[in-house]
């Protein structure tokens with residue numbers, strides 16, 4: 001006789017929850033998966049996948065322009081935003097069906113409804129209670145919108161993906177991943193775009209040169225960046241939305257997007273009632289085994305606010321399932337997790353920024369900036385940035401950063417090298433592939449000058 005209805009109850013059918021549940025099911029566990037929205041979660045339904053489809057869709061504008069330098073005459077008659085949204089939605093419907101099949105094939109019971117913890121082993125959903133030997137909280141995060149007058153007029157990335165019309169003038173609040181990615185989409189499709197940031201540059205946390213380079217490229221594309229600026233209020237006028245900034249100026253827009261970060265989705269989930277400790281951010285506090293302070297309750301993915309990336313959530317889910325349902329204890333290694341920003345141009349990055357590396361190591365920095373071969377004929381005034389941060393004592397490459405076409409594709413390979421502990425000499429010993437942009441990563445010979453103690457580069 002089982003003591004519990006299920007071996008595992010997973011709350012949230014996003015990337016982490018689905019991976020953990022499927023694997024647990026494949027190892028013979030009896031698993032219930034509870035989901036209140038669409039199966040697939042943020043990445044598949046409201047994040048990475050639909051966003052990337054929109055990024056790809058918006059890129060064609062530049063491609064048509066660039067083609068002229070190669071002899072093409074292209075008669076572009078405009079872009080049909082509703083058609084792009086409809087095509088994207090069709091693909092999401094297909095993916096949702098795939099996700100349903102994956103859960104079914106793993107023998108998981110999918111329960112549609114909102115799961116709330118009643119105690120350390122009990123979850124209530126649709127008025128019914130069920131018990132699980134283990135409970136996995138994988139409910140992700142949700143956009144956090146600052147509380148300002150007119151907050152109700154802001155939309156977030158959730159709605160941005162389903163706007164019925166593309167706003168001709170759009171103000172984006174925030175300078176993180178989501179802000180720069182959507183700025184690129186709207187701008188490439190023809191919108192006037194303003195980015196409002198409280199810092200001097202976009203993408204806090206990224207390497208300083210990467211931030212500066214991207215910001216310069218965004219400005220070249222005509223995006224208006226307002227540094228050291230806050231939105232203090234938003235109001236509806238007859239024919240537009242008025243955005244009032246802290247410096248007193250007003251921007252007239254057709255849409256205002258809040259991209260000011262995301263918060264763990266832990267409100268009203270019964271976590272406190274079950275005795276689960278939350279971090280100050282609202283995240284479920286877990287140990288290296290994804291376990292909360294309550295022995296039967298675990299959490300993976302954005303709800304734990306560690307590295308909030310889909311592949312990380314998937315890896316955490318996999319390791320949770322291996323540990324508990326396959327007698328194969330596995331812990332996540334959070335070092336050298338590569339990431340990409342699908343801005344225009346794109347960013348790929350793995351390892352330490354120069355600033356973080358300098359805080360603990362003596363480093364040599366190699367940096368190059370150049371025009372891609374394609375733009376010698378296209379005439380586009382866009383430059384690529386590549387950078388290596390190297391430990392001066394051990395010669396190990398601590399960080400690789402790139403801004404430019406295909407950066408995420410290139411950095412994925414370099415992430416393997418960093419995982420293997422590659423040294424700069426090994427990069428140098430690698431023969432480049434010619435003619436590519438990527439070959440620059442193995443041909444950078446001279447380090448740039450070291451910063452002086454005052455912080456200025458010589």
Ligand code: NDP
Pocket residue numbers: 146173174175176177178179181197198199203204259260261262307308309339340341342
């Ligand atoms: P980020 O945390 O990346 O950026 C938030 C931005 O909002 C920052 O510019 C921040 O400013 C600003 N901000 C935050 N609070 C305020 C405030 N009260 N007033 C003014 N500005 C504010 O969040 P995102 O929403 O862009 O993305 C959320 C997460 O989703 C990311 O961290 C990432 O993990 C994930 N993601 C990953 C993607 C990818 O892998 N390509 C794509 C999209 C999302 P400041 O810099 O000054 O702190």
